[in-house]
Amino acid sequence: MPSDAKESFIPLSAPDLSGNEAAYLAECISTNWVSSAGPFVGRFEKIVADFVGAPHSVATATGTAALHLALIVAGVRPGDEVLVSTLSFIAPANAIRYVGAYPVFVDADPNDWQMDVGLAVDFLKNGCEKRADGVFNKQTGRRIGAVLPVHILGSAVNLPPLLDVTRSLGVPLIEDATEGLGARYEGRFLGTLGDIGCFSFNGNKLVTSGGGGMVVTPDTQWFEKAAHLSTQAKADPIESIHDDIGFNYRLTNIQAAVGCAQMERIDQFIAARRDIAAQYAEFCKTVDFLNFMPIPKNVEAVNWLSAVLIKNNSRIEIAEKLRQEGIETRPLWQPLHRSPAHQDSVVLGGDNAEKIQKSALCLPSSSTLLSSEISKIIKILSLD
Numbered sequence: 001m002p003s004d005a006k007e008s009f010i011p012l013s014a015p016d017l018s019g020n021e022a023a024y025l026a027e028c029i030s031t032n033w034v035s036s037a038g039p040f041v042g043r044f045e046k047i048v049a050d051f052v053g054a055p056h057s058v059a060t061a062t063g064t065a066a067l068h069l070a071l072i073v074a075g076v077r078p079g080d081e082v083l084v085s086t087l088s089f090i091a092p093a094n095a096i097r098y099v100g101a102y103p104v105f106v107d108a109d110p111n112d113w114q115m116d117v118g119l120a121v122d123f124l125k126n127g128c129e130k131r132a133d134g135v136f137n138k139q140t141g142r143r144i145g146a147v148l149p150v151h152i153l154g155s156a157v158n159l160p161p162l163l164d165v166t167r168s169l170g171v172p173l174i175e176d177a178t179e180g181l182g183a184r185y186e187g188r189f190l191g192t193l194g195d196i197g198c199f200s201f202n203g204n205k206l207v208t209s210g211g212g213g214m215v216v217t218p219d220t221q222w223f224e225k226a227a228h229l230s231t232q233a234k235a236d237p238i239e240s241i242h243d244d245i246g247f248n249y250r251l252t253n254i255q256a257a258v259g260c261a262q263m264e265r266i267d268q269f270i271a272a273r274r275d276i277a278a279q280y281a282e283f284c285k286t287v288d289f290l291n292f293m294p295i296p297k298n299v300e301a302v303n304w305l306s307a308v309l310i311k312n313n314s315r316i317e318i319a320e321k322l323r324q325e326g327i328e329t330r331p332l333w334q335p336l337h338r339s340p341a342h343q344d345s346v347v348l349g350g351d352n353a354e355k356i357q358k359s360a361l362c363l364p365s366s367s368t369l370l371s372s373e374i375s376k377i378i379k380i381l382s383l384d
């Protein structure tokens with residue numbers, strides 16, 4: 001990017017690679033360890049697991065691959081149904097289809113924009129029946145393979161009431177914590193509250209490895225299976241014997257090297273994004289037409305993306321005005337039950353996700369955002 005363009009362009013969420021990234025990459029090159037063997041992969045797995053307090057972790061090529069492996073090791077089978085947030089990036093719904101299961105989309109709660117846990121609990125308690133071989137949707141007759149709440153934007157789903165029910169019914173709970181690395185719910189790190197958690201290290205996330213993901217779980221057998229399946233289910237490395245249909249979902253040493261350098265500075269990244277969110281939130285208090293996204297009191301969010309709710313139906317105009325000034329914004333995702341990719345799927349609840357999506361706009365949230373840039377964004381917003 002030419003330097004003048006860089007000065008005038010404010011991206012939504014860009015990586016900060018000014019730590020040990022270059023040094024660790026040089027180490028990969030000079031030692032010739034560039035692929036999926038090499039010391040950084042295990043180091044990265046350990047750093048992330050230690051950070052969130054997870055007993056086991058498996059690095060993967062992407063966050064989507066992490067979700068795919070989590071669904072498999074949690075025992076989700078073809079024909080099962082999986083409850084998933086409808087107000088989410090599409091990856092978890094796609095991963096559900098990869099295993100031949102069907103998403104049951106759950107509407108959002110306007111009080112936190114996350115999965116409406118009350119709807120999911122009501123469905124599991126009253127819309128399903130427990131039999132000896134599992135929990136079944138009374139209407140479709142399909143087994144409930146798992147529940148997959150998505151923690152969006154660096155905040156968190158109200159998990160405890162949902163966990164009470166999934167634990168009593170024996171249904172696995174998979175956390176999509178890809179947007180919430182480092183965030184905590186009542187003191188516990190996202191990804192470690194449920195039975196298995198997934199992270200992403202895509203370029204626009206809080207911590208990046210260029211591309212990558214990770215599965216964390218306290219379950220030793222699930223961990224071993226995820227690690228095995230991620231490396232083509234190789235049972236005998238010398239004789240090349242494979243005992244299952246595996247995947248090449250490994251992270252490379254090059255990617256893990258970047259991830260290790262990033263994790264050294266995660267506290268700094270979180271502090272910067274929290275500070276940005278606080279500035280936007282303060283500003284929203286001073287204007288009638290904007291509300292800062294709701295963050296529940298018992299959540300220590302990492303504010304991966306700061307979003308505002310625009311009350312006067314001018315989301316598209318405001319985004320355009322910012323774009324003309326070189327400021328990148330992004331609406332939330334089309335609610336997944338409306339996605340052409342997931343046609344004819346069912347949704348529990350009403351149209352809260354659609355209402356939020358119509359009015360919400362994500363604002364620049366990079367940890368490198370300058371206060372002069374925030375001032376510029378706020379000034380443009382306040383002229384509406």
Ligand SMILES: *Cc1c(COP(=O)(O)O)cnc(C)c1O
Nearest residue numbers: 062063064089091178200201202
């Ligand atoms: C980023 C993201 C993922 C995973 O994305 P990858 O690009 O595959 O790493 C999954 N779910 C959500 C909600 C995400 O935001």
